[in-house]
Amino acid sequence: SENLEATAVAEVTDENRLVMTWNGSTICDISRDFLNTNGAEKHADAEIDKVDFSKNIFEGETPSDIKAKWLETVSDLNMCSKKGLVERFDSSIGANSVYMPYGGKNMLSPMQSMIAKLPVLKGDTVTGTVMAYGYDPKISKWSPFHGAAYAVVESVAKIAASGADISDAYLTFQEYFERLRDVPKRWGKPAAALLGAYDAQIKLGIAAIGGKDSMSGSFENIDVPPTLVSFAINKVDVTKTVSTDIKKPGSKLYLIKAKTDENLLPDYDDLKKKLSYVTKLVNEGTALSAYAVTGGGVCEAVSKMSFGNGIGVEFETDENLFAPLYGSVIIETDADVDGILLGKTVEGKFIVNGVEIAVDDVLSAWEKPLEKVFPTNAKNPEGEIESYSYDKRNTKAPAVISGKPKVLIPVFPGTNCEYDTARAFERAGAQAEIFVFNNLTSDAVGQSVKELSRLIGQSQIVMLPGGFSAGDEPDGSGKFIATTFRNPRLTEDIHNLLYKRDGLMLGICNGFQALIKLGLVPFGKITDTDSTCPTLTYNTINRHVSQIVYTRIASTLSPWFANVNTGDIHAVAVSHGEGRFVASPETVKTLAENGQIATQYVDLNGKPTYDICFNPNGSVCAIEGITSPDGRVLGKMAHSERISPNVYKNIYGEKDQQIFKSGVMYFK
DSSP states (O other): OOSOOOOOOOOOOSSOEEEEEETTEEEEEEEHHHHTTTSSOOOOOOOOOOOOTTSOTTSOOOOSOHHHHHHHHHHSTTTSOOHHHHTTSOSSTTSOBSSOSEETTTTOEEOSSEEEEOOOSSSOOSEEEEEEEEOOHHHHHHOHHHHHHHHHHHHHHHHHHHTOOGGGOEEEEEEEOOOOTTOHHHHHHHHHHHHHHHHHHHHHTOEEEEEEEEOOOEETTEEOOOEEEEEEEEEEEGGGOOOSSOOOTTOEEEEEOOOBOTTSOBOHHHHHHHHHHHHHHHHTTOEEEEEEOOTTHHHHHHHHHHHTTTEEEEEOOOSOSSSOOTTOEEEEESSOOSSEEEEEEEESEEEETTEEEEHHHHHHHHHSTTTTTSOOOOOOOOSOOOOOOBOOOOOOOOSSOOSSOEEEEEEOTTBOOHHHHHHHHHHTTOEEEEEEOOOSSHHHHHHHHHHHHHHHHHOSEEEEOOBOGGGGOSSSTTHHHHHHHTSHHHHHHHHHHHHTSOOEEEEETHHHHHHHHHTHHHHSSOOOOOTTSOEEEOOTTSSOEEEEEEEEEOBOOSGGGTTSOTTOEEEEEEEESSOEEEOOHHHHHHHHHTTOEEEEEEOTTSOBOOOTTTSTTOOGGGEEEEEOTTSOEEEESSBTTOOOTTOSTTSOSOOOOOHHHHHHHTTO
16 A cells, blocks of 8 residues: 555546536536547737847857956856755655766756656666756847747757767757737747747757646736747766766866857757767767856856866867857867867866956855855854764674565655665665555554554564655654654564664664654664754754765764774765754763764865755754664664665765665674
8 A cells, every 4th residue: 555545536438528527417528529629719910020130149248357257147147056946856866866966076066957867666777868958038038039949959958968869859848928918929929939949849850749838927017038948858878978067177178169040040950960979979988077058158167167176277269258159068078079179177267368267256156146045055053073983893793693684664654765775775685675654544553553563573674764754744854753653562663673683773864853753863762852862953054955965984883884984984965954963062972982973974074064065954063873872773864775876976975885785784
């Protein structure tokens, strides 16, 4: 059972009619042939304005003050950082994300495409999907025809820069226009946009397979700009894709520049050849990184490429750096390729005609505009944090030995990480069983408690996965799970697992929240807790955060860390709104002395920190995970289960904490 309520609302028949009844009376009886007509035919007049070519918005400015123009460009609302918005969405769920939204060691170079492996329950795959969007409101306001055409071009250029072949890609459109009323000039805007998109499809040989439209974008005298957003999608070999972050100093940057015709439209034959060449460079490994140029021109592109690793460019070109060269792609490479050499990569700065611009200055200008709307910073304590180290190990053998230990993964309403967790355990050699706790009726709850009790008795490991049990309400996250396990029968089962059979427990994210509410961490048993006990509460930034963090192994007491050493650092995904570990100084001191502080959030130098870039929830003493006194119960916020080959390729560092392998080895 999936713990869902379902009601049959219709029956499919071969009578070719739509029949609806209400309270026993037929209220609708319509022929399918009529439905296929989409109703009565409607007509409207559309008047398409002539394009004003005197306003050539594709001509980039030649500024007298290069630095001022550079900072102004990256500060534009269409180009500035959206990181505070992006982090509100879980970008690592499913353990199939080939790239995180932001990459490089600083995790600041934005990806232009979403790339994910196809989900499979068993085994693994190198086949993924790539999707990217395109739209420029400035072009669309100037000419809806050009705006739609370049939306298509932008979307396909982005997937080509990721390594996808555009020749068999597909498109889908999202359209949003002002209320059209009975005004031909207003009707002319979507008409022009659709013609522009159609022209691009025909000349690229790429079809749109669906879309959504709305004509309600008006409020009083305010209208939205003509909006046709293009999404391009295709399959891709995830082993051959590249990210956007410049990889190293000393590389060459080339511009693969797309041509336009006399009407300022793409030269589609040239574009297909250029993007095919880009795909070839990416797939053969010649391209170290790639970025499709958009509205901010080369300036915007190389700036965003630089943020991830703090590597800029010394330019050796007369190309206009601010022109919106849609369809063009910048390639970082060590080879000589067929393109315009822009320059070479250098540490920490841009050099343009002798003018030096620090990458950090550009980054600050890029981050500032939306910081108050979608914040990325929060006030945290200052000062140094102790880097805890506890090298002793719990080597006691369990009472039950098993070559293939059984892992019980209970699923509560809101749990969403059970499949990722089961796969991680199965790859390590365990037998994972997912059990769905049914709470639709009181009888179902009783039956679920009985079955859960039986399964605990058959298992060597109980794992509480991540999610948002019962919507994290009321009274915070993990409460529903904790309440369930406080059932006397289940409490006894858990204590028997831990102390009569020497079993293990693991709780990640929502599971950690439940363990800490139960008292299983740090006390090692289900017990009453009060305000003096450690807890997990709201992130200091007061919103959900989804990113990669670096964590340091602070203790090897736990059998879960049998295959790592104190001081080892791993890059692990987090995704939570209530992950801030809070405890009194006295409690932290005791936990440290006992080796119960398992892991800490650290910066790029491996030092525990309150810096929100690395400790995104503001945890006390940067504590990410803690254990029971003997280490056999581990609770942690970061999603160690979200690992598989070819994921998070734009994130640096070791990603596997060997937790699942260690848990299985414990029973052998």
